[in-house]
Amino acid sequence: MIIVMKSQATEKQITDVINWIESVGYKAHPSSGVERTIIGAVGDNRDKAVLKYAESLPGVEKTMPILKPYKLASRESHQGDTIIPVGNLRIGGPEFIVMAGPCAIESEEQLLESAYIVKKGGGHMLRGGAFKPRTSPYSFQGMEEEGLKLLDAARKKTELPTVTEVVSPADVDLVESYADMLQIGARNVQNFALLKKVGQARKPVLLKRGMMTTIEELLMSAEYILSSGNPNVILCERGIRTFETATRNTLDISAVPVLKNLTHLPVVVDPSHAAGNYKYVIPLARAAVAVGADGIIVEVHPEPEKAVSDGAQSLKPEKYYQLMDDIRALAGALRSKAV
Amino acid sequence: MIIVMKSQATEKQITDVINWIESVGYKAHPSSGVERTIIGAVGDNRDKAVLKYAESLPGVEKTMPILKPYKLASRESHQGDTIIPVGNLRIGGPEFIVMAGPCAIESEEQLLESAYIVKKGGGHMLRGGAFKPRTSPYSFQGMEEEGLKLLDAARKKTELPTVTEVVSPADVDLVESYADMLQIGARNVQNFALLKKVGQARKPVLLKRGMMTTIEELLMSAEYILSSGNPNVILCERGIRTFETATRNTLDISAVPVLKNLTHLPVVVDPSHAAGNYKYVIPLARAAVAVGADGIIVEVHPEPEKAVSDGAQSLKPEKYYQLMDDIRALAGALRSKAV
Amino acid sequence: MIIVMKSQATEKQITDVINWIESVGYKAHPSSGVERTIIGAVGDNRDKAVLKYAESLPGVEKTMPILKPYKLASRESHQGDTIIPVGNLRIGGPEFIVMAGPCAIESEEQLLESAYIVKKGGGHMLRGGAFKPRTSPYSFQGMEEEGLKLLDAARKKTELPTVTEVVSPADVDLVESYADMLQIGARNVQNFALLKKVGQARKPVLLKRGMMTTIEELLMSAEYILSSGNPNVILCERGIRTFETATRNTLDISAVPVLKNLTHLPVVVDPSHAAGNYKYVIPLARAAVAVGADGIIVEVHPEPEKAVSDGAQSLKPEKYYQLMDDIRALAGALRSKAV
């Protein structure tokens, strides 16, 4: 942490800040510039929250943190890429992974039909929600355990590994007993009780960025899971909330190379929730390949016009097949490129 | 829901949209303007998610929702102001309510000292966190039940009713057994499992707006609690996330009159978390009085320089007393005003 | 500027950065912490843009500016409050200043009637636009010089000083010849050619914050005017653009105390443009008084239902009189307060 003094700070104010830094267990390294003094506060403790109080001391202009607040998630602590096995798949390796399926599991027929479409197009994993976090209490809340059973049956028939959302700590064991990967949704990205609980699970976790979560906060949420004992976390950029309303959210495509620079964890993109409209899903998925993501998670539905949720952003089968062709073409073109 | 057709939409496209609307259970009311046709979709169902799919139909330009998605929270369904009793207090009535105390409960001495300061200054309720949702897994996570016991003891000594945060559905019964009001924090505003659970509690709920939550979404989250059976919800504006970094968050002071217009529920303001710096807390709290809020929740600490969390934004006792003087002066000046 | 090295940076990388800093004319002050080295770059030059390149050097993690980039606008360079005379008025002194009038000057009758209302209510200055920056080329663009003449006539009849917007460098001399204060609108806050030109004018400038301008950028824009020779700049917070759409913009009420802390220039608030709806103008104007602003600029129209622009956010006369009563009551209550 660096503490920047005001240009008019007195000697006594500087000394008082130094003494205060040492009273809370850090060492103070003052340094005088042309216009003002800055003081480094050095210590082992990663929780620097207490130092922020320095902003209230007389003569202090501001404080600036130096260290990254996450450790296990950082590329400094783990230089190579983490590759996460899910059945025979390897997420984070050379292959671009496509997770596809309906927003919500609605019936055995709907889910199975979706799964066969995913498989036929060349997708690698089946997605489908059994517990649905909905903005309205009056919206369909999911088939719950009944849906998990259908997901399990679809996996057995198609051999596609599955990913599904969990919304409450009390449900983690149940969901883990059916699915191959646990999804934490955007609205739960800072539900720390839930993060700690999936940190104790043995299945990998797909952690979605919240729509108002910074990249640093996303990595802190990953740190909750990693530090609770689960090393298998996949990060997912799904659009952030901005002033622009032409799309449901604004896909922060830059987050992919930024995350690749900061962390060793795999990064995937969800173009469906970002766009909110099927028309923009294919271009955004192509951008995800080109920008260097490890995969996408995309909504596909046999009959979007009958979907109970997210119909407007779900791809029909023929659009999904077209997307898979595009992905293969782009991934092929980039194969020999240094990314 | 209104469905706006493109200006070049054909007769057949218009007929197809009308047929589709009726196939999903709504009545279609088409209306032709100079440049294009618009079609109203009318029905009883409050969950209009399925209608959004119309945006994918040929010839459709966009859909626009007409109805508010919340009902119990709306002023249309309940014209008068809801006044919520907490012990002898009445939140939402003519009195401006001050909830004050430390961010986190740290020790018996720290909490008791805080409580006596709050009481001496004329505050009405004691706040203090026993379960702390922290961005970093390495930060202090709260004293948990031990902290709740200290809170209970402080209430007994000072007769101040208490409010404290609950972060997991599994803890709701425990927290309710000690506290007079349950707080849902900003990061849990769309933790629907938690909202449903506090909706079954008998104590009032202080629901904080998330930093990424629209006013409409905040009211939808209140609707979760109300529709689960708990009629006593107090809304709290605590700053939203914007591009401006001079303050921790941007206090959306306009949210107070907007909410007063849309809902019958009481609205309070948290100037401490919005500002992130004690220097701005008093002016923002004064603005909260003047804008027409029903109260504030503010962080006060006997020794902010030793606080384990939020020291920089906590008021020292003398500043808190000054704030209470200001509040009394402003509330007095406004007493005879139509708000 | 501080340059933070990566934790794995080599000795050679550190030396290379030090050499580079000195090659571009700064002195390097390295300092080694437990985990990494940081290097201060110290020099006289206020334009540190060139140093930002250090982020591209091997081994560098990030750069952090220390100095404020503005000088004349800063409270460090000018500790007391600047008080700006406009005729007999003093903006920035103990009196709370109300500038009021219609959005656009539409006719002699409309402007004069507005001016008499402003005067009757106790307002201090008359506002009214002759050059209107409109989002649409098909909207009314203002009466231009004809409007300026009407404004001048209204001033003569009511003795209210006037403020009006200028949108192009070529018009500055013309507008200055009629008005008492020049307004730079939100969309022109970084129109540097215009800022330089009003910096050469002799009349005071009301500089509105852009809807996406940071507080620091607003002060940099003020610095353009001040450094061009005009010392009389009044800053105006008028709402920023955020994800919230319930109001036209989000009034950043915290900007007032933040600016008061950073600069000696007066700060006023425009509640009309922030709210976009007359219903919220009075509460927001009251909040402006309570938070410590030096004044407001507010839209008043004798017949808002006939206004060619901004009718929805204009106050009718009786609402304006009520607002003025509220302002007097609040300002009276705060008179003896340390703000």
Add this chain to the structure above:
Amino acid sequence: MIIVMKSQATEKQITDVINWIESVGYKAHPSSGVERTIIGAVGDNRDKAVLKYAESLPGVEKTMPILKPYKLASRESHQGDTIIPVGNLRIGGPEFIVMAGPCAIESEEQLLESAYIVKKGGGHMLRGGAFKPRTSPYSFQGMEEEGLKLLDAARKKTELPTVTEVVSPADVDLVESYADMLQIGARNVQNFALLKKVGQARKPVLLKRGMMTTIEELLMSAEYILSSGNPNVILCERGIRTFETATRNTLDISAVPVLKNLTHLPVVVDPSHAAGNYKYVIPLARAAVAVGADGIIVEVHPEPEKAVSDGAQSLKPEKYYQLMDDIRALAGALRSKAV
């Protein structure tokens, strides 16, 4: 425009709104639903600003615009893609166009060297700023006409058409006499005096989206140029301002397919200003190809470590050559795709 009445609106209130609509020159089309009445206001006038006042009438809940406010820029008025000739180039056609060069023109040597690099890598146009809009008045403001002469000389030697920024209406004729395309920068996107002036120029205009500008507002700014007589406008997405600070701005990659859907004008991407760091420029440029943009504008500098501005985000020659290889590979892979 649709006017939504409150559910409790009285018959008289509905009648009053209908009468008011007709008093301001529109026809009223009321329609009663289950819960409330909505009223369409139909008319020829594209400036519906006056109708917004309806929100202030008793019994009205809100107003909702139906028509797009732009006409010449819309795909409804011009279904095919506009292809803009610049010398032998065609922008908006099948070829992906690369405009490259330094941020600022600094010297004859620097510009010429840059131009030869651009040409050698296969770039199509040379960019370089002679008038620089800088946040700080103390930063380098550009070589002005001297820089334009160097740009002209570089064009003659390399035969690359040129694009350069104009910042003031008074400079438009001068800049047009030297450059092949006029650039309007992000901060001037709503400088309407400047837009009208370049609307009278004969050279094409590259219009950059402001960091606070919605897609609709960008199209309205294009409408200013088109309606002033210049049909050749190229839109440029260059990042918007959000809460995320890991990149300088957030590249809104979705804006490309959204704009392609709404307008016939070509759309290019500026990955350099969005990223603010050279490390992210190549991935973002690749995403621009994959998402369907018509080109990019990118900063290249022979020696970024000596650049007077934007050094950190400029590509070195070898990185630029690598980028051009990537672009050719991706564009090739997409050639046979329906975009």
